[in-house]
Amino acid sequence: MVIIDALAFLGDTIYWKLSAEDLIKRMDKNGIDMAVATPPPPGPDYTEANKKVYEAVKRYPDRIVGFFRVNPQYREKALKEARAAVEEWGFKGFKLDPTNEAYGITSRVVEGVMELARELKVPVYFHTGDSIFSPPEGVGEVARLYPKVTVMMHSSGIHAAMSQQNIVLATGPLGGPRFLDAVSERFDPRRVVFSTCVPIGFPELELRIVELSTLSGENKHLIMGENIKRILGL
Amino acid sequence: MVVIDAHTHFAEKGKGSPPNTPEELVAAMDKLRIDAMITTPPYSSISFDRTYDDANTFIYEAMKKYPDRIFGYVRVNPHLRKNAIESAEKFMKMGFLGVKFHPRNEAVAANDPVLVFPVMEKVEKLGGCVLFHTGQPDTYGFAQPTLCGDVADSFPSVPIIIGHMGKGLFDDAILVAKWFDNIILETSFRTTHNIEKAVKIIGPERVVYGSDFYMGGPFGPEIEMMKVKLADISKREKEMILGDNINRILKMGVTSHFEED
Numbered sequence: 001m002v003i004i005d006a007l008a009f010l011g012d013t014i015y016w017k018l019s020a021e022d023l024i025k026r027m028d029k030n031g032i033d034m035a036v037a038t039p040p041p042p043g044p045d046y047t048e049a050n051k052k053v054y055e056a057v058k059r060y061p062d063r064i065v066g067f068f069r070v071n072p073q074y075r076e077k078a079l080k081e082a083r084a085a086v087e088e089w090g091f092k093g094f095k096l097d098p099t100n101e102a103y104g105i106t107s108r109v110v111e112g113v114m115e116l117a118r119e120l121k122v123p124v125y126f127h128t129g130d131s132i133f134s135p136p137e138g139v140g141e142v143a144r145l146y147p148k149v150t151v152m153m154h155s156s157g158i159h160a161a162m163s164q165q166n167i168v169l170a171t172g173p174l175g176g177p178r179f180l181d182a183v184s185e186r187f188d189p190r191r192v193v194f195s196t197c198v199p200i201g202f203p204e205l206e207l208r209i210v211e212l213s214t215l216s217g218e219n220k221h222l223i224m225g226e227n228i229k230r231i232l233g234l
Numbered sequence: 235m236v237v238i239d240a241h242t243h244f245a246e247k248g249k250g251s252p253p254n255t256p257e258e259l260v261a262a263m264d265k266l267r268i269d270a271m272i273t274t275p276p277y278s279s280i281s282f283d284r285t286y287d288d289a290n291t292f293i294y295e296a297m298k299k300y301p302d303r304i305f306g307y308v309r310v311n312p313h314l315r316k317n318a319i320e321s322a323e324k325f326m327k328m329g330f331l332g333v334k335f336h337p338r339n340e341a342v343a344a345n346d347p348v349l350v351f352p353v354m355e356k357v358e359k360l361g362g363c364v365l366f367h368t369g370q371p372d373t374y375g376f377a378q379p380t381l382c383g384d385v386a387d388s389f390p391s392v393p394i395i396i397g398h399m400g401k402g403l404f405d406d407a408i409l410v411a412k413w414f415d416n417i418i419l420e421t422s423f424r425t426t427h428n429i430e431k432a433v434k435i436i437g438p439e440r441v442v443y444g445s446d447f448y449m450g451g452p453f454g455p456e457i458e459m460m461k462v463k464l465a466d467i468s469k470r471e472k473e474m475i476l477g478d479n480i481n482r483i484l485k486m487g488v489t490s491h492f493e494e495d
Contacts (some may be wrong), residue, residue: 130402173425175423175450175457176423176450176451176453176454176457177451177453177457178450178451181451200425200427201425202426202464204460204464205426205457205460205461205464208456208457208460209457212453212456212457
């Protein structure tokens with residue numbers, strides 16, 4: 001079974017450090033084949049941090065893919081860089097964090113990024129859940145406005161994802177197997193991808209939770225790697 | 235090493251998820267290598283039993299069968315006023331370690347001076363502890379950590395356990411624990427990094443392992459234990475959190491039942 005971690009935070013921050021080599025080591029230790037990497041918070045300017053992810057992808061092209069972290073508060077500069085990131089540097093998606101960058105997810109600054117994602121046919125991963133800036137319902141509203149864009153968020157947004165078919169839920173960090181059990185019972189397993197948020201989350205814990213869940217073998221196969229492969233065209 | 239799960243639930247068949255007998259509960263503990271659990275009824279008083287008398291008695295019978303493995307928090311319905319005080323007294327005199335309040339499910343603020351404080355006075359007199367369900371956003375107005383801080387301030391000799399470490403309000407829970415020495419933080423549903431932060435700010439002595447078993451499913455205790463074991467803290471600090479702290483604070487006298495790995 002191919003295991004792909006759909007969200008890892010690669011780079012240095014005031015809070016922690018995770019180099020490409022550290023990430024690869026943790027992936028090897030836990031049997032993870034590939035990871036989607038994005039710069040960690042706090043920013044606000046992610047130009048240099050995105051370059052580090054780009055360099056990591058160049059060094060480990062068969063192990064790491066990049067999601068370009070966009071701070072839409074930089075308006076035209078952000079959009080220009082985001083376009084180049086996909087068209088020239090090989091990034092496979094965008095990562096936005098309205099909480100960290102202090103804008104409402106349904107505010108106008110997000111529109112340009114969503115229009116660009118629609119044009120370039122790349123997914124947008126939104127941080128959600130811990131502030132008024134980016135509640136799961138807000139992610140649901142953005143997904144409704146841009147039905148052709150694949151919108152990704154944490155599994156806590158399952159209710160918003162129920163009615164919006166272009167939302168993909170990333171598992172981690174998980175508190176326990178409950179979400180996966182809910183997927184077994186009532187959610188489309190093709191719209192769920194395994195993620196650890198390493199180094200915030202712990203791959204060994206996330207993998208153990210998947211193991212303890214009631215997911216069928218076929219659904220595990222999809223969630224652990226096949227879905228994100230399909231979504232990113234890997 | 236002693237492992238004590240400081241926050242679990244247990245009820246008879248039809249009123250709670252399995253395990254539903256003392257034997258099944260002890261078998262589950264053996265499988266999880268847990269020496270003891272402190273348990274309390276799982277449902278809210280509106281469901282089956284307005285007074286919790288039957289539910290508390292069910293746990294008492296289990297405690298009698300396995301006195302070194304099963305311990306109890308009395309569940310009370312604060313709205314019944316006199317009954318809640320009497321129930322706390324009756325069951326604590328029968329060996330329960332303290333009282334569990336679920337402010338959201340009982341629709342009462344954790345620091346309600348009329349409904350909660352009289353029960354607290356009884357707990358204080360009998361030398362027991364109190365476990366509060368806490369969290370956000372589900373319990374806002376009923377059981378955010380600051381309200382538990384008010385209780386801790388008013389009853390400084392009573393150990394006040396903040397269940398789930400405030401969930402999303404974990405920073406508030408840690409600060410309240412920093413301000414009041416009788417606050418204990420219980421780890422269920424929090425992350426490894428939250429546990430590390432709690433240890434860094436208040437020290438390891440007042441952080442205790444809990445799983446909310448069976449609410450977190452059959453594997454909840456293992457997952458919550460793993461979170462403690464993954465923390466970037468010392469081996470000794472992990473042992474304290476997994477069992478020694480609650481054993482010391484509540485004078486439980488639990489000893490290890492399992493060979494060391």
